[in-house]
Amino acid sequence: MAQIGQVLVDVPTMQTNDPYSYAIPAELEQQVQLGMRVTVPFGRGHRVVSGVVVGLSDGTNFDGQLKPIASVLDLAPVLNEELRQLADWLADQTYAFRITCIQTMLPNLLKAQTAREIKPTTELSPAEMAQYFPDGAPREFDTSKLDDKTMAGLLRLQRAGKVEVTYQVTSKATAKTVTGILPAQSIDELKAHQDAVVKRAPKQAKLLAYLQTLSPTTPVAQSRVSHDTGVSAAVITAAEAKGWLVKQPIEVYRDPFQRPVTPTAPLTLNTAQQTAVTAITQAIDEQQSQNFLVEGVTGSGKTEVYLQSIAVALDQGRTALMLVPEIALTPQMVNRVKARFGHRVAVLHSGLSKGEQYDEWRRIDRGEATVVVGARSAVFAPVKNLGIIIMDEEHESSYKQDENPRYHARDVALWRGRYHHCPVVLGSATPSLETRARASKGLYTRLLLAKRVNDHPLPTVHVVDMREALKQQGESDFSEPLLTAIQARLDRHEQVVLMLNRRGYSSFVMCRDCGFVLKCPNCDISLTLHMDTHTMKCHYCGHEEAIPHVCPNCHSRKIRYYGTGTQKVEQALQQLVPTARILRMDVDSTRRKGAHEKILRQFGQHEADILLGTQMIAKGLDFPDVTLVGVLNADTALGLPDFRASERTFQLLTQVSGRAGRADKPGEVYIQTFNPDHYAIELAKDQDYERFFVTEMHMRHQGNYPPYYFAVQVTASHEDEATAAKAMYQIVAAVKKGLSANAIVLGPTPKAIARVKRKYYYQVVIKYKHEPQLKSVLEQIRQAAQIPARHGLSVTIDPEPMNFM
Known part of the structure; x- marks a missing residue:
């Protein structure tokens, strides 16, 4: 009896956690293993899709003719037993499909891509051939690249049987190889050639002598052969032509480590x-x-x-x-x-x-x-x-x-x-x-x-009330005490870390006559000014447009920049302390590969005095000469409608304060805030986590928030606001049927940022302690959401969300 493979297929439009049965071709029997990736024909159109083998059997309950597996993409399984079990658990916990969880586990290069190709049949007339296939070859079938007229013509030809669509699955997984060298003759034969050429061709003789030392089965990289013998690639190629050696590819690993590190020994523990x-x-x-x-x-x-x-x-x-x-x-x-x-x-x-x-x-x-x-x-x-x-x-x-x-x-x-x-x-x-x-x-x-x-003291923390600072010195990102402390560190050749929790040049652009704020056309959010590219950018969808000099609403020229970003602070800092060497570290300055490491290495080698950045510099960094940390705007997160706002603020301030005074030199921290009396800031000043824990747990208990309650967030989104809202109300009605009176349902409401990437978002948050029916209700909602998803309605379920925004 033929062997049967149970395959989880990757079909985004209609996913399932149940595998499909496929016949394993006779030549592949006993070779296909669990956890291998395969390609299989799927659906009536026999399009080829990728999948993963999750079961093997000798029989099936299916009465009809099973389709065979088309090809195997791996020589060995890419998923072991543990990761297959983990995918099943993850699908259950996160309301996701098993194939989605499997794809998440694999590196990008192992994710197969499907390419569609349209090709002519023998029924196609010469005129049609010239119109649709001018070079006589099949063409890529990408609807996003075809105009409506061409698309209509191709659909008509397909219905007439004059063209057909084929599906090609391509795996991007490729190993890197270099040229390897193997001796092609015995040691005695190579020695005879060496004796014959030693006087007229010393380079060839040197190569022949080296070939005699090599194993006949283990190739050596050509680059190493050249290095060891001093002969050029041309000499090696000539030796290949004479039959003295053969070339074959050797697989090598790409090395992500840019430079060697000095080995360290274990330290004495306290x-x-x-x-x-x-x-x-x-x-x-x-x-x-x-x-x-x-x-x-x-x-x-x-x-x-x-x-x-x-x-x-x-x-x-x-x-x-x-x-x-x-x-x-x-x-x-x-x-x-x-x-x-x-x-x-x-x-x-x-x-x-x-x-x-x-x-x-x-x-x-x-x-x-x-x-x-x-x-x-x-x-x-x-x-x-x-x-x-x-x-x-x-x-x-x-x-x-x-x-x-x-x-x-x-x-x-x-x-x-x-x-x-x-x-x-x-x-x-x-x-x-x-x-x-x-x-x-x-x-x-x-x-x-x-x-x-070594009992090094924690840094001394000063909280600067920016309300008072503004009264005394006017609008500025830097209070007088912080500027004085920065200058003192520069004079002593010590280093400074400054954190600003906002990238870009300025938060938003506003007209001082009519109050117009330039917003993203796709999202319900203001655009951020970026001076390095001289553009306005949306940090949600990536939309960019030119910086306006005239108000689009009232045509006034009184358009001004408000708020502060890392680029703006960098410019201001350059004017206030012109001798300082400044490095900026944010999402914009670290886009290129290796940028993080380069900036940190420069700072570690004292190529800069001040490291200015967003919260990515708040944790983990350990530089012995950093003796001052400045937090320019401690209130950024406190103003968000998020039940974790106080916790995030306390953690961020405590973490960034910890970058100061980590070696022998004492550290100092300045926290600039408009809310100096807030408990998160007061307790971060003393690095008193235990008191913060007790205070915040009391606040969570009063508000029925995690960790006293579990939470699930369900979101519906669509380009039409009414469609998203209607779907959300239907979901809430379905959810409430399965809940006890103890559950707390918040919503449905628009999300805090109601529109992103041209879609409107509505949400409901469910807080509960023990709801045995909730899981099955949410599973039904997820399954039912697949059909409207084809028409642009997206429904997502987020267990234990990090925020409710």
Whole structure:
């Protein structure tokens, strides 16, 4: 009996969690394995789509003729047993489809693309051939590139059977190769040739002598042959023509590490660090899936705790996975880990080229790399036999994916910890309230690092009331005390970090006569001025337009720029302290590959005095000569309609304050604010996390917010506002049927930013403690949403959203 493959197909217009049965061709029987990617014919049009084999059997309940698998895209499975189970769990938790979860786990180069091609049949007349296929070859069938007249003509020809559409699945996964050299003759034959040419062709003789030292089965890179012998590529090519050697490709890895690092040895631990390492290593030794919260003030040596715990896992022949919240932190952390563990370290994040990501992924999959460091998606790295999982700065919102599947990396890390019976270490100076609350209940083991390494004092923090500063010195981004402190650091050749939580030159452009604010035509948001490109940009959809000099509404010339961005502050700073060398680090200045690392390296090598940036500079950075940190606008997040606004503000201020005085020189921090009495700012001044935790938990309890309640956010969007609103009301009615009286339903309401990318957004937020029917109701809503999705109505379900905006 023929072997049957159960295949999850990737068909965006109508997805399902149920696999389809396909016959495995006789020549592929016993070769197709679980977790392999394949291409299969799908639907009545027999279009070819990609899929993943999730089951194998010798029979099926299907009565008809099964379609055969068209081709196999992999020589080995790209998903192991663990990742297949993880995809199933993730689909269940995030209300996503299994194939979507699988695609999320794979590096970009392993995601197959489908190309459509339209080609003529023998029925096509010469005139039609000349009109539609002038070069006689098939043409790409991309409806976005065809005009209506051509499209209509091609559809007519297709109905008449004169043209046909074919589907080609192309896999982008390619290995990098270099030319390798193998000797093509025996040592005796090569020696005879060498003796014959030694006098008239010394270069050839040298090459022949070298070929005699090579293995006949293991090729050596041509570049190395040239280096070792000093002969040119032309001499090697001539030797190939004479039959002395053969060339063949050798696969090589693309190396994402730009420069070598100096190896480091483990540091001596203080008592608190040693207690933490002992507790974690005991869980590694006993193979327990125990969860730890390493809560340590900034500069308390959490990274050394991580490194020494990883070393224990590696000594036992196991592997380690370490997550950092964003690319900006990756270069410093990767360098520290690589300095300790060398070539065993692989790095995974979106800043790598696709080829580098693919090569690092294969190094991990093949077991050649045993320590993985990366950002959010690295939590899916195919690392086997995990001995420890570490999640640094676990409170960061960037660990939550904001597209399907809407997973939180922390939840995935905890699942993998249970699967591998290994500890999961969550580290932060300012843990999320959810994590800290679980530690209070004993669900996580709390390990406290209350002091900085070597008893270095925490920086002195000054809160500057900008209401008073404006009265005394007028409109300015810099208060007098902060400017004085900056100048003092420049005089002492020390370094300064300044944080402004807004990129661009200015927040918005407004007419002083009529109050008109220039908004994005696609989104319900004002455009931001960018002086480097001399354009107005939307930070949501990317729309750009020229800077207006006349008001589009009343035609007044009194159009002015309001608010502050990093570019504007950089210009102002240059005028206030003209001798200072300034580096700017924000999304705009770090777009190019390797830009994060380059800026941080320049700052670390004292090529700049001041590092000015957005919140990407607030955490993880460790520069011994930074003795002053300035926060220019501490209120940015406080004004948002977000239940986590106070928590985010406290965390950000505490984290950025921790960049000062991390070595022998004492640190100082200036926080500029219009809300000096707000508890988040007052407690950040003292770095008093415990008091903040108690205060904020009380506020959450009063408002029935997480972690006292679970939450789900359902959003409907459409280009027509009435369609989005109507869908949302229908969803709310369906949800309420399945809920108890204890659940709290907020909405439906328009989202805080009601229109983005020409679509209107409506939402409902459900807060609950125990609702057994909610999951099945939401699953039905998700399934039912697929049909209207074809007509532009999008419905998304976000479990445990990071905000309700």
